[in-house]
Amino acid sequence: MATHPSNPTRAWLATPLCPGGIAVIQVDAGAEDIRTPSLDATLEALTGRSGWPPATVRRCDLAGIDEGVVAVVAPGGAMIMPHGGVRIVQRLLLRLSELGVRLVPAEEIAPEQLYPEAASSIEAEMLVTLARAASPLAIDLLLDQPRRWREAGPRPLTNEDRARSHRLDRLVRPPSVVVAGPANVGKSTLTNALAGRTVSIAADLAGTTRDYTTGTIDLNGLVVRWFDTPGLRDAADEIESRAIALAANLMRSCDLLIAMTDAEHDWPDLPRPPDLRVAGRCDLGARADADAVVSAKTGEGIEAFVRIVRERLVPAADLAHEGRWGFWDRGRAFAP
Numbered sequence: 001m002a003t004h005p006s007n008p009t010r011a012w013l014a015t016p017l018c019p020g021g022i023a024v025i026q027v028d029a030g031a032e033d034i035r036t037p038s039l040d041a042t043l044e045a046l047t048g049r050s051g052w053p054p055a056t057v058r059r060c061d062l063a064g065i066d067e068g069v070v071a072v073v074a075p076g077g078a079m080i081m082p083h084g085g086v087r088i089v090q091r092l093l094l095r096l097s098e099l100g101v102r103l104v105p106a107e108e109i110a111p112e113q114l115y116p117e118a119a120s121s122i123e124a125e126m127l128v129t130l131a132r133a134a135s136p137l138a139i140d141l142l143l144d145q146p147r148r149w150r151e152a153g154p155r156p157l158t159n160e161d162r163a164r165s166h167r168l169d170r171l172v173r174p175p176s177v178v179v180a181g182p183a184n185v186g187k188s189t190l191t192n193a194l195a196g197r198t199v200s201i202a203a204d205l206a207g208t209t210r211d212y213t214t215g216t217i218d219l220n221g222l223v224v225r226w227f228d229t230p231g232l233r234d235a236a237d238e239i240e241s242r243a244i245a246l247a248a249n250l251m252r253s254c255d256l257l258i259a260m261t262d263a264e265h266d267w268p269d270l271p272r273p274p275d276l277r278v279a280g281r282c283d284l285g286a287r288a289d290a291d292a293v294v295s296a297k298t299g300e301g302i303e304a305f306v307r308i309v310r311e312r313l314v315p316a317a318d319l320a321h322e323g324r325w326g327f328w329d330r331g332r333a334f335a336p
């Protein structure tokens, strides 16, 4: 079937653009008619099959790109569910765009439209946030929010609720953690041990890390953006001193600054006071003036260190608190 010349239909990718089992592309043609012709036309052009009244669910060919499920979930609204390969999704979106469908980012879609099955607007907001949350620790807490808001009625959040909400937001958007200290104290080895993979090259050579490196690390349920920085020393060359200056900016702006040293070195002089002091390589010699003492080689102290980092960023008391969390995007109007 030919491309619809004035197709008013919009589509957006409801799942992240990364490999997954199934991807969901939502299509919306507006809800003016019980059977909106442009949705029918779009789905017919895509699948080669005609007749798409509400509540139709079919497994069909998707423009020769993949085979998947198409469901008309509301008047004028459908979900296209191919396999979750990135290339499949990109080709399907391109095909939809060739059919005259306007592709829009999912962020522009109202939560109630993204989740028509939600029982209230706060439940729709919760589902949007759940889909974006980085930390597994967010899940139970978010799922309980509609009940908490319903039961609290119209009472506004207290200042204490707001401060706690601000910390809990770190479960949605990963906070930044920077580890900084003298060269060769084990910063990169610790980073790799926490990540369970190589984020940074570690070697018995001062100045091994040149530019800072970064990766997301799951600290027992709290996902953080971790930055490993070049060892602080009188720079041997221009590039190294520029890399150290770049890392200094990170240290000023991060959510948690960790100073690291070992028994052989002094504490570093950082651009701002650190939030936490960790002594590394404790199997070679420990020191008593640190908040945590670890050996990335033997694993000693790592669990306790992770607990302390978590506690500084999202305290256990916040996670256990029964109060409400104002989790939705700040500034967006919302009436519970």
Ligand SMILES: Nc1nc2c(ncn2[C@@H]2O[C@H](COP(=O)(O)OP(=O)(O)OP(=O)(O)O)[C@@H](O)[C@H]2O)c(=O)[nH]1
Binding pocket: 182, 183, 184, 185, 186, 187, 188, 189, 190, 201, 202, 203, 204, 205, 206, 207, 208, 209, 210, 229, 230, 231, 232, 280, 281, 282, 283, 284, 294, 295, 296, 297, 298
């Ligand atoms: N025995 C022991 N050796 C360690 C430990 N952690 C790191 N090392 C060794 O110490 C050396 C330096 O480790 P790195 O992790 O590269 O140190 P760094 O602080 O990142 O160094 P720069 O990148 O130069 O700033 C390497 O040979 C590591 O294998 C530890 O806990 N115990």
Ligand SMILES: [Mg+2]
Binding pocket: 187, 188, 189, 200, 201, 202, 208, 209, 228, 229, 230, 231
């Ligand atoms: Mg390093």
